[in-house]
Amino acid sequence: MAELELIVQNFRQEMKRGTLVLAVLTRVDEPQYGYTLITELSALGMAVEQNTLYPLMRRLEKQGLLESLWQIEENRPRRYYQISTLGREVRTALVAEWQSLEQTMSKLLGGTL
């Protein structure tokens, strides 16, 4: 049914928008190139488009959660991203938030389903 599919799709998008920052922050302990990150996240079940991820990473850099460096590879410059000290603090806090939400949902879902 179309209505159902729309609601489910909307839920999926909202949840993904919410968790993507945390997902990215778990992958950048080593310097990461955007395209590799897309491949990695997709392999783990979090598909993301270049035109969603690249602006997000620029935003995270602007907020001071990521640091970037240029490296020449195959004769062209590539921007690599790595988590900053602030980024690690934010990540720790988001992990705690996520775990708390997981516990709440587990209680809610365990109760009636």
Added chain:
Amino acid sequence: MAELELIVQNFRQEMKRGTLVLAVLTRVDEPQYGYTLITELSALGMAVEQNTLYPLMRRLEKQGLLESLWQIEENRPRRYYQISTLGREVRTALVAEWQSLEQTMSKLLGGTL
């Protein structure tokens, strides 16, 4: 730090906005009065304001996920909400989405933290 707190708060709000529909759908197998629902959700760790929940329940009814009935209590009419057949289908689909996201996050968080 203010920046950190803002990012964490934003994450919390986005995640809550995403999961609230599913949370509500887990609580309405029996007819539920809005205010009782707020108390129940808060007790389980999902605090929600009346002016967030009531419009959401009206929207879910409009979408056909909830059905409502009036009941006279303490001399005034109260609107009770209960899950519909479509609501149950949506709930099943959202639970599957949630579990899939949980698995993805568990892989992501297990990897580096």
